[in-house]
Amino acid sequence: MAPNMLKDWERLAGTISFRTDAFIDGAFVKSASERTFASLSPIDGRHLADIACCDEEDVNRAVNSARRAFEDGRWSARAPVERKKTLQNLARLIRKNANELALTETLDMGKPIADSTAIDIPAVANCFDWYAEAIDKVYDEIAPTAQSALALIAREPLGVVAAVVPWNFPLLMAAWKLAPALATGNSVILKPSERSSLSALHLAELAIEAGIPAGVFNVLPGLGSQTGRALGLHMDVDGLFFTGSTAVGKAFMEYSARSNLKKLGLELGGKSPNIILASYRDTKHAARTSAGSAFFNQGEMCTCPSRLIVENSIHDEVVETLVEVARDFAPGNPLDPKTTMGALVDEHHATGVLEFVESAKDEGADIATGGTRVRTETGGCYVQPTVFDNVKNHMKIARQEIFGPMLSVIPVENVEEAVQVANDTCYGLASAVWTDDLTTAHNVSKRIRAGMVYVNCYDCDDMSVPFGGYKQSGFGRDKSLHALEKYTELKTTWINIS
Ligand code: NAP
Ligand code: MG
Numbered sequence: 001m002a003p004n005m006l007k008d009w010e011r012l013a014g015t016i017s018f019r020t021d022a023f024i025d026g027a028f029v030k031s032a033s034e035r036t037f038a039s040l041s042p043i044d045g046r047h048l049a050d051i052a053c054c055d056e057e058d059v060n061r062a063v064n065s066a067r068r069a070f071e072d073g074r075w076s077a078r079a080p081v082e083r084k085k086t087l088q089n090l091a092r093l094i095r096k097n098a099n100e101l102a103l104t105e106t107l108d109m110g111k112p113i114a115d116s117t118a119i120d121i122p123a124v125a126n127c128f129d130w131y132a133e134a135i136d137k138v139y140d141e142i143a144p145t146a147q148s149a150l151a152l153i154a155r156e157p158l159g160v161v162a163a164v165v166p167w168n169f170p171l172l173m174a175a176w177k178l179a180p181a182l183a184t185g186n187s188v189i190l191k192p193s194e195r196s197s198l199s200a201l202h203l204a205e206l207a208i209e210a211g212i213p214a215g216v217f218n219v220l221p222g223l224g225s226q227t228g229r230a231l232g233l234h235m236d237v238d239g240l241f242f243t244g245s246t247a248v249g250k251a252f253m254e255y256s257a258r259s260n261l262k263k264l265g266l267e268l269g270g271k272s273p274n275i276i277l278a279s280y281r282d283t284k285h286a287a288r289t290s291a292g293s294a295f296f297n298q299g300e301m302c303t304c305p306s307r308l309i310v311e312n313s314i315h316d317e318v319v320e321t322l323v324e325v326a327r328d329f330a331p332g333n334p335l336d337p338k339t340t341m342g343a344l345v346d347e348h349h350a351t352g353v354l355e356f357v358e359s360a361k362d363e364g365a366d367i368a369t370g371g372t373r374v375r376t377e378t379g380g381c382y383v384q385p386t387v388f389d390n391v392k393n394h395m396k397i398a399r400q401e402i403f404g405p406m407l408s409v410i411p412v413e414n415v416e417e418a419v420q421v422a423n424d425t426c427y428g429l430a431s432a433v434w435t436d437d438l439t440t441a442h443n444v445s446k447r448i449r450a451g452m453v454y455v456n457c458y459d460c461d462d463m464s465v466p467f468g469g470y471k472q473s474g475f476g477r478d479k480s481l482h483a484l485e486k487y488t489e490l491k492t493t494w495i496n497i498s
Contacts, residue, residue, distance in 0.1 A: 066187035140154040155488035252264055278314050284317065
């Protein structure tokens with residue numbers, strides 16, 4: 001059971017200890033240079049840990065260890081049913097350690113403890129269980145060739161796989177990659193974000209306990225420009241699976257091209273359009289749900305419905321409701337189970353988010369609510385939920401990903417203009433349309449160029465449904481059985497039986 005009082009979480013926060021060394025070849029080790037970087041909590045600036053800062057030498061060690069493990073078959077050659085049992089052990093251990101893991105996420109990146117206990121950690125355990133359950137139930141194929149041959153079509157693991165992940169759902173974004181990659185028999189190297197490395201190191205400890213053999217799972221904390229880059233450029237990494245910004249996703253394509261043409265999966269940024277039409281009968285419900293999704297996780301969501309496109313006739317009612325909901329998301333102490341909005345990940349990010357308020361003013365948007373920094377006395381990074389009104393789609397706040405609790409209302413004349421504005425973006429991750437007209441719902445969802453469309457809802461979630469984007473939101477899909485394709489090669493074997 002998770003504690004339900006602030007004082008209980010405070011007490012646990014006072015006694016929790018963290019793993020801070022890198023995890024290579026089944027052991028916690030200092031980085032080769034013995035350098036570290038400091039982790040400060042965005043809750044109040046408290047010093048959490050000094051964490052191993054891995055560079056190229058550590059990357060080489062981890063890749064060599066992962067390669068040895070892959071080649072000798074200690075994991076890759078195990079029967080799927082055996083890998084299943086081990087990953088189920090891991091899921092069980094994650095549930096057993098849920099309070100510590102949830103607290104680590106909250107201290108490290110500032111999200112409300114209610115969210116890390118109810119959403120992040122259960123979803124991580126569920127993800128490992130889901131791929132564990134799936135892996136001994138997927139079959140290979142035999143092609144319908146002439147009688148004289150037997151053509152086998154089989155999936156084989158890629159080999160050594162790296163996962164480079166962001167900080168907004170630190171362990172969950174990692175799990176979406178680790179679970180299918182491990183289930184299919186790969187050896188994996190995880191590089192967490194330097195802003196949220198602690199839960200990944202705890203996971204390494206649980207992985208040993210679960211029975212994942214040495215070398216099969218490695219964790220390299222470090223800086224993106226060193227550790228992430230070295231993995232991207234490594235000649236012996238077969239696949240690199242990245243979640244993060246579009247700019248860094250492009251860098252990984254260059255690294256791949258300049259090195260060994262390693263396979264890539266890129267889950268990148270978004271500027272998701274959310275269309276509320278007058279043909280939806282409950283305007284308030286649509287606006288309430290939209291605001292809840294925009295402010296969830298401090299708006300630090302790749303799928304944040306940050307562009308709310310609304311028909312003129314219902315504009316005022318929508319904005320009024322958004323402002324009401326914003327009040328329910330007043331930032332509070334993330335360790336308090338009643339808090340619905342926590343701290344932004346760090347000082348640098350909070351400053352960047354607040355610069356969008358200045359830009360909104362300069363370009364002539366209205367600020368319906370929010371726009372300021374709050375709780376400064378805590379020493380933490382708190383920004384009010386913010387609604388920009390009368391936004392034009394060419395403004396910077398409508399074009400760039402803010403990744404904070406800010407949403408732009410863009411009024412339009414009709415459905416036609418709504419679709420045109422929705423698609424006028426370089427991104428294509430999530431999108432939504434609210435309407436009770438069946439024909440409009442189908443038409444609009446077909447015309448929107450995005451990997452995910454929600455009709456009369458937002459942010460629905462199930463492991464069985466693929467997740468990912470079109471355009472500069474990347475390629476490849478996380479979650480669902482489709483993700484297994486990313487972590488495997490397709491091999492065809494012709495056998496002459498004539
Ligand atoms: P980011 O700056 O792109 O960083 C992501 C990861 O890449 C981190 O581990 C980072 O390490 C590393 N990295 C940074 N620069 C690098 C470089 N030059 N070479 C190699 N690796 C590098 O993104 P973020 O700020 O952590 O996360 C926010 C972004 O993630 C947003 O754009 C958001 O939309 C996106 N996101 C997408 C999804 C999705 O599924 N589509 C889900 C969640 C988030 P350091 O942290 O150590 O720099
Ligand atoms: Mg942190």
